[in-house]
Amino acid sequence: MMETIFREVARCSFCGFCEHSCPTLKRSIRHYGPRGRVQTILFALKYDILTEKSIEAIYTCLVCNACSIHCPGKIRIASVVREFRKALRDGKIKKGDKILEEVM
Amino acid sequence: MQKEASVREELFEKLKAVVGEENISRDEAVLRVYSYDVSPYKGQPEIVVRPSNASEISEIVKLANEYRIPVVPRGAGSGAAGGAVPVSGGIVVELTRMNRILEIDIKNLQVVVEPGVVHANLNRELAKYGFFFPVDPGSSEMATIGGLISNGGSGMRSVKYGVTRDYVMELEVVLPSGKIVTMGSKAPKSASGYDLVRLFVGAEGTLGIVTKARLKILPLPKSRALVLSAFDDLEKAGKAVVNTFSAGLVPSGIEILDRTAIEAVKKYNPEIDIPLVEALLLFEVDGTPRGVKEEVETIKEVCEKSGAVKIDVATSKERFDQLWSARAMVGAATTALNPDCVRVYEAEDVTVPISNVPRMLLKIREIGEKYGMNIVTFGHIGSGNLHPALVINVLDESEWDKLWKISEEIQTSAIELGGTTTGEHGVGIARAKYMEREHGEALEVMRTIKRALDPNNIMNPGKMAL
Numbered sequence: 343m344m345e346t347i348f349r350e351v352a353r354c355s356f357c358g359f360c361e362h363s364c365p366t367l368k369r370s371i372r373h374y375g376p377r378g379r380v381q382t383i384l385f386a387l388k389y390d391i392l393t394e395k396s397i398e399a400i401y402t403c404l405v406c407n408a409c410s411i412h413c414p415g416k417i418r419i420a421s422v423v424r425e426f427r428k429a430l431r432d433g434k435i436k437k438g439d440k441i442l443e444e445v446m
Numbered sequence: 447m448q449k450e451a452s453v454r455e456e457l458f459e460k461l462k463a464v465v466g467e468e469n470i471s472r473d474e475a476v477l478r479v480y481s482y483d484v485s486p487y488k489g490q491p492e493i494v495v496r497p498s499n500a501s502e503i504s505e506i507v508k509l510a511n512e513y514r515i516p517v518v519p520r521g522a523g524s525g526a527a528g529g530a531v532p533v534s535g536g537i538v539v540e541l542t543r544m545n546r547i548l549e550i551d552i553k554n555l556q557v558v559v560e561p562g563v564v565h566a567n568l569n570r571e572l573a574k575y576g577f578f579f580p581v582d583p584g585s586s587e588m589a590t591i592g593g594l595i596s597n598g599g600s601g602m603r604s605v606k607y608g609v610t611r612d613y614v615m616e617l618e619v620v621l622p623s624g625k626i627v628t629m630g631s632k633a634p635k636s637a638s639g640y641d642l643v644r645l646f647v648g649a650e651g652t653l654g655i656v657t658k659a660r661l662k663i664l665p666l667p668k669s670r671a672l673v674l675s676a677f678d679d680l681e682k683a684g685k686a687v688v689n690t691f692s693a694g695l696v697p698s699g700i701e702i703l704d705r706t707a708i709e710a711v712k713k714y715n716p717e718i719d720i721p722l723v724e725a726l727l728l729f730e731v732d733g734t735p736r737g738v739k740e741e742v743e744t745i746k747e748v749c750e751k752s753g754a755v756k757i758d759v760a761t762s763k764e765r766f767d768q769l770w771s772a773r774a775m776v777g778a779a780t781t782a783l784n785p786d787c788v789r790v791y792e793a794e795d796v797t798v799p800i801s802n803v804p805r806m807l808l809k810i811r812e813i814g815e816k817y818g819m820n821i822v823t824f825g826h827i828g829s830g831n832l833h834p835a836l837v838i839n840v841l842d843e844s845e846w847d848k849l850w851k852i853s854e855e856i857q858t859s860a861i862e863l864g865g866t867t868t869g870e871h872g873v874g875i876a877r878a879k880y881m882e883r884e885h886g887e888a889l890e891v892m893r894t895i896k897r898a899l900d901p902n903n904i905m906n907p908g909k910m911a912l
Contacts, residue, residue, distance in 0.1 A: 352788075352840060352841060353781060353785075353787075353788050353840075354788075355484070355778065355781050355788045355789050355790065355791070356482050356483065356484050356485075356523075357484055357524075357777075357778040357781075357789075358484065358522065358523065358524045358585065358588045359585075359587070359588070359775065359778050361522070361587075361588050362564070362566070362587040362588055377523075378479040381478060381479055381482065382475055382478070382479065385475065385478045386475075389478075391474050391475050391478060392475065393473050393474055393475040393476075394473075395471070395473040395475050395476050396473075396475030396476070399475070399479075414714055414775050414777075414778030414779040414781060414782060415778065415779070415781030415782050415788070415789075416714075416781075416782045
C-alpha cells in the first residue's frame with residue numbers, strides 16, 4: 343500500500359490547479375490545502391518528515407474529493423489522504439522509519 | 447553554533463512579536479510546503495511569516511537586514527521559475543492574508559488591490575460592474591496579483607490587451623531598507639521621472655515587496671467569438687498566425703495546440719469536441735457584435751488561404767467556456783497522458799518574434815525527435831509565446847538528464863531566433879543562467895540597481911543572476 347501511495351503522490355507536478363476548489367484552504371492557511379497535503383505525504387515518505395503540524399494537515403482534510411476532480415493529472419488526492427491516514431493509524435508510518443527504502 | 451542558534455531564536459521571537467504567534471512557523475513539515483513552486487527547483491526556508499499589512503512587512507524586512515537573512519516574498523506559489531522558492535533559505539513572507547480589493551474606481555477606470563488578491567476573484571468582482579482586468583493567466587484561479595506583477599505575467603489575451611506591465615499605474619513597495627514607498631501616478635498618463643513602476647514589475651521580489659497596486663481596468667467587451675482552425679501541418683498553422691496579422695487583424699488571443707496537446711485535452715475531458723489534427727489554432731475576437739462578425743469572417747478567409755483543413759466557429763457561451771478552460775488546463779493535463787509520467791516545467795516559456803514562430807515550432811519538434819521525446823506544444827502563439835511541455839518519468843534519473851539537455855537546446859534556440867527564454871513566467875532560478883546571453887551589458891545595469899537598493903542582498907537572493 344505504501345508503494346501505491348508514494349507512486350500516486352510522486353506524480354504531482356505542483357501545478358496548483360487543485361487548490362481553489364479546497365474548502366479548508368479557503369478558511370485556513372496554505373499548508374492545509376490539497377497541494378500542501380500531497381507534499382506533506384510525499385515528504386513523510388521520502389524524507390521521513392512527520393510532525394504534529396503535518397499530521398494535523400492530513401487530518402483537517404474533509405476528503406470531499408473536490409481537489410481530485412480538478413487535478414489535471416488525475417491524481418486520486420482524497421483517496422491518498424484516506425490511505426495515508428489508515429497507514430498512520432495502523433502504525434505503518436512512524437518518524438524514524440526508512441519508509442521510502444522499504445517501498446522502493 | 448550555540449551562538450548562531452541563540453541569535454536565530456532571538457530573530458524568531460522578534461518576528462513573532464511583529465506578526466503574532468498564529469502567523470509564524472518553523473515547523474519542519476510546514477516549511478517544506480513553502481519549499482516549492484510549480485518548477486522543479488526546491489529550497490527550504492527557516493521561517494515562514496504571514497503578515498497582514500505593509501508596516502508589518504517593513505518591520506520584517508528591517509529585521510532581516512539587521513540579521514542578514516534572506517527574505518523571499520510568496521503569493522500562491524503558482525510560479526513556474528522558482529521565483530518564490532527560497533533557494534538561499536531565510537524568511538518566506540507569505541502574502542495571501544493581504545487579499546482585499548481596496549477600491550473599485552469605475553470613473554477613473556482603476557482598481558486598488560492588495561498583493562494577495564487572487565486574479566480570478568478580482569475579475570469576478572469587476573464583472574459585476576461590467577469591467578475587467580484584461581491580463582488573463584492560465585493560473586487565474588490561484589495566481590495572486592502580487593505574483594503576476596512581480597513575475598511580469600500575462601496570458602491568453604496578451605495579443606490585443608498586452609501584459610501586466612501595461613496595467614500597473616501605481617505601486618506601494620516595501621524597499622529592502624524597510625522604507626514604504628509609493629511610485630507611479632493615479633493620472634491616466636504621466637511623463638514625470640523614472641518609470642519605477644515598470645522597474646518593479648517583473649523584479650521578482652529582488653528589489654522589494656509590493657504591498658499595494660493600482661491597476662488599470664477596461665470595460666468587458668460586448669461580444670466574443672472563437673474560431674477553431676485545424677491544420678494537418680504545424681508549420682502551416684504558424685504561418686496562418688503570421689498571415690492573420692499581415693491581414694491587419696489583432697484578435698484578442700491566438701492559441702495553438704499540437705496533436706499531443708489535443709490528446710491531453712481529450713484525455714482530461716473526453717466530452718470536449720475538437721478535431722485530432724497536427725495543429726489546432728484558437729482565435730478569440732472581441733468587441734461589438736458587428737465587429738466580431740466581420741473579424742470572424744476575415745480569420746476564416748485567412749485560415750482557408752493558409753491551408754486549414756477544418757474551420758469551426760464557437761459563439762455559444764457554453765462551448766466558449768469549455769474550450770477556454772480546456773486550453774487553460776492543457777499544460778497540467780499533459781501529466782494525465784501517461785500514468786508513469788509527470789510534466790516538468792522546464793523550457794516552458796520560450797517566446798520569439800511572430801515571424802519566427804513557425805521556425806521555433808519546427809525546432810522544438812526536431813529537438814524532440816533527436817532525444818526521442820514527444821514534446822507537447824501549445825501556447826500563446828499570437829504573442830510568439832510557446833509552452834513546450836516536457837513529460838518524463840520523474841523517478842528515472844536518466845530521463846532527468848535528457849530533460850536538462852532538451853531544455854537547454856530549446857531555450858538556446860529561442861534566443862538564437864531573436865527571442866527570450868521567458869515571455870511571462872519570469873526568470874527566477876530556472877532561467878538565471880540565460881540572463882547574460884539575453885541581456886549582455888544590460889545585466890550589469892540591473893546588478894547596479896540591485897546593489898544600490900539592496901546592498902546586503904537580502905531580497906530574494908540567488909534569482910535572476912543578480
